Amino acid sequence: MHPLLKEHFLKALDIYTQGVHYDTLLEAKKEYFTITGQANDDDDDFEARMNSFNEWYVLQFISMRGTRTVISDYLINNPVDDFLAKSLSGVNYSLFEYVGKNFRGYDTLYDMLHDKKITLPKGESLPSIIKDDIFVGRVLTYENQNYLMSGLCVIPKDVRGILKKECKKVRKLKNPGEELKFLLKIESFKTKWIRYGHVDATKIFKFS
Incomplete structure (x- = not known):
């Protein structure tokens, strides 16, 4: 992540x-983990989920006692x-697919929810994902560069079709x-799938 983004995100979190x-x-933790x-x-x-909570808390959560996000x-x-x-206030929270490197050597994401491709800067270390992984993140x-944050919720690939329709x-x-x-x-379906690992993911990821 760009050093300035990281610096101010971590300061706000602290x-x-x-x-x-x-x-x-505490209010945010109760809401997030209830959902x-x-x-x-x-x-x-566990680490990825806590990172995801921290990002949601700082960038997206609005307390019942307030009117603004933490950031x-x-x-x-x-x-x-x-x-x-503007960058810190404009997080793109979405469902992504890591499609690998493009012909110019840039790591590329497909934003499934907003139907667009996003390239990441060369030299940026990726979180633990491999080609074709689907994840919420x-x-x-900032400065025409896109930075993937570390709080990823990786989704089983066999529900890609279901998620594409819902998107x-x-x-x-x-x-x-x-x-x-x-x-x-x-994210809640992913948690449920982990808890009931013997159940086919397509039986859990149901939206209607």
Whole structure:
């Protein structure tokens, strides 16, 4: 990730997880893990899930006692240049497929929800994904470069067709709130699938 994005994300996370903000953190944890399912520290994806929570908390969560996201509040109290503020405030939370490197050697994602391709900077280390992996994640864009964050929820590949159909339905709504609910539901299905590992994923990823 770009050093400035990382610096301010981590500062916001540090400030808003202690002191007067601790109750907000607890509220967020209760909401997130109620929706997506509890995280156990012996799960293989525990670290990725906690990273995903941290990203959701800082960039997307709005407390019942407030009107702004953590990052919006942070930027009011810690002004940065307009381009950096826009980047931190404009996270692309979506369902992605890692399609590998393009002909110019750039790692490329297909944003399944918004139907577009996203290239990542050369030299950026990818989280633990391989070609054709499907995952829920977040991308920040700064200075015309796209940066994939580390909080990924990797989805079983055999539900790709199901998710592609649902993405089309949600995309037509053009409603960010519905997109958020859809993506969190996918995360909850992934947790359920892990808990019931013997069940075919297509039996769990049902949206109707």
